[in-house]
Amino acid sequence: MEQTVQNLQETYKRILTTFLRKKSEQGLYEAQQFSKVLLEHQVSPEELVSVHREVLEDLFPAISDEVLGSLDLLLEVMMGYGLAYREHQSLRDRQRELESEIEVAANMQQTLLPNDIPSVDSLDIGVVSVPAEKMSGDYYHYIMDDQQCIGVAIADIIGKGVPAALCMSMIKYAMDSVPEQRLQPAALLESLNRVVEQNVNDNMFITMMYGSYDCRSHEFQYSAAGHEPGFYYRAALDQFEELYAKGMALGVSKKPVFREYTRQINQGDMIVFLSDGVTESRIGDHFIEREEITDLIRKYMHLSTQEIVDSVYYDLAKMQDFELKDDFTLMIIRRKV
Known part of the structure; x- marks a missing residue:
């Protein structure tokens, strides 16, 4: 898992560096594709904020404490958001299961008539x-x-x-x-x-x-x-x-x-x-x-x-x-x- 996080961090650092230097459409496209990778590895929003903070500190050693403080606040916000989002996903998955069960029962009813x-x-x-x-x-x-x-x-x-x-x-x-x-x-x-x-x-x-x-x-x-x-x-x-x-x-x-x-x-x-x-x-x-x-x-x-x-x-x-x-x-x- 640590190796995965490190690889993701290196990839994100490359994408962010390229975008900040060129500000191209290609950079935005790579960022969008990277979001799919995050989903595949089930990286939470707060983990991405933490990665973003570490990459900024690495790229800009003189970054101000105010910016880092704002990222710490964002991290706390994302932790709450992440919990709520995962709960929402769980409820949505359960809803889909119920809909599937109802569909099966509805089909069964038709066979009874x-x-x-x-x-x-x-x-x-x-x-x-x-x-x-x-x-x-x-x-x-x-x-x-x-x-x-x-x-x-x-x-x-x-x-x-x-x-x-x-x-x-x-x-x-x-x-x-x-x-x-x-x-x-x-x-x-x-x-x-x-x-x-x-x-x-x-x-x-x-x-x-x-x-x-x-x-x-x-x-x-x-x-x-x-x-x-x-x-x-x-x-x-x-x-x-x-x-x-x-x-x-x-x-x-x-x-x-x-x-x-x-x-x-x-x-x-x-x-x-x-x-x-x-x-x-x-x-x-x-x-x-x-x-x-x-x-x-x-x-x-x-x-x-x-x-x-x-x-x-x-x-x-x-x-x-x-x-x-x-x-x-x-x-x-x-x-x-």
């Missing part, structure tokens, strides 16, 4: 899910069995970042691990509640709405665990109704009771699942009313369900200058005419 929407002759299904930030707390899921029954779920994980992504993966695999119960809404939520209550910290919980659609009888059974109520559109009356289901959020209680509800779905009827990021869209100084959401759905009702959800999302995002305050998930299931 369904790649394709189930293809059912009698149903038209559309979904849009957009995170407010890189990570999302929203989750949706489809399950299809051999009897032409399709299970649909939408969930909101109260929590963000990597913990939410890990929780999301746990929910997905817990749903996939109970095939004999998975299309029974109340039983599924009871099973998931046990998993969440035993494995998730007390400061995190999950809201969910789950429904099972029997494509043979067109009967829709559903239950909810503290989730934002959806909508049911009754085509015969051309009216929206609240798809309400009472139930406690997952992970809050060890033995909650989930009630099942049933709807007979006729041609043209629609089931709307959504997250609170939809109903809590903030327009100016007020939150959007639920009736405004149904008005938007009605506006695009002549389109396919995927076009409906995409159009509703675009309109609400545009009203918020495309700065979502919360994760946005909207799912529509319509029985074809």
Whole structure:
């Protein structure tokens, strides 16, 4: 190390001497290149000031005490600056590590969401899910069995970042691990509640709405665990109704009771699942009313369900200058005419 410092000192002395004599652009260029060498050898700012002082004393033996005193003061300043700079560098490196971890978790989240929407002759299904930030707390899921029954779920994980992504993966695999119960809404939520209550910290919980659609009888059974109520559109009356289901959020209680509800779905009827990021869209100084959401759905009702959800999302995002305050998930299931 001493040899390295000595070599750096000799190099700096040559660069400084050349510059003071010629004051050329070449001297400035050499100084800039020398700064890269200092970085490679991790020479701190205070060490460079010390080198500069020693070189000046060597070049100008008669240098005044005032100049040397000013360099001593600069040395003290650079010591404080060096400590602050190294702390800043450490924090920046840690920030980069966190961003990398978040990127990995965000990619993992995408693998947990369904790649394709189930293809059912009698149903038209559309979904849009957009995170407010890189990570999302929203989750949706489809399950299809051999009897032409399709299970649909939408969930909101109260929590963000990597913990939410890990929780999301746990929910997905817990749903996939109970095939004999998975299309029974109340039983599924009871099973998931046990998993969440035993494995998730007390400061995190999950809201969910789950429904099972029997494509043979067109009967829709559903239950909810503290989730934002959806909508049911009754085509015969051309009216929206609240798809309400009472139930406690997952992970809050060890033995909650989930009630099942049933709807007979006729041609043209629609089931709307959504997250609170939809109903809590903030327009100016007020939150959007639920009736405004149904008005938007009605506006695009002549389109396919995927076009409906995409159009509703675009309109609400545009009203918020495309700065979502919360994760946005909207799912529509319509029985074809």
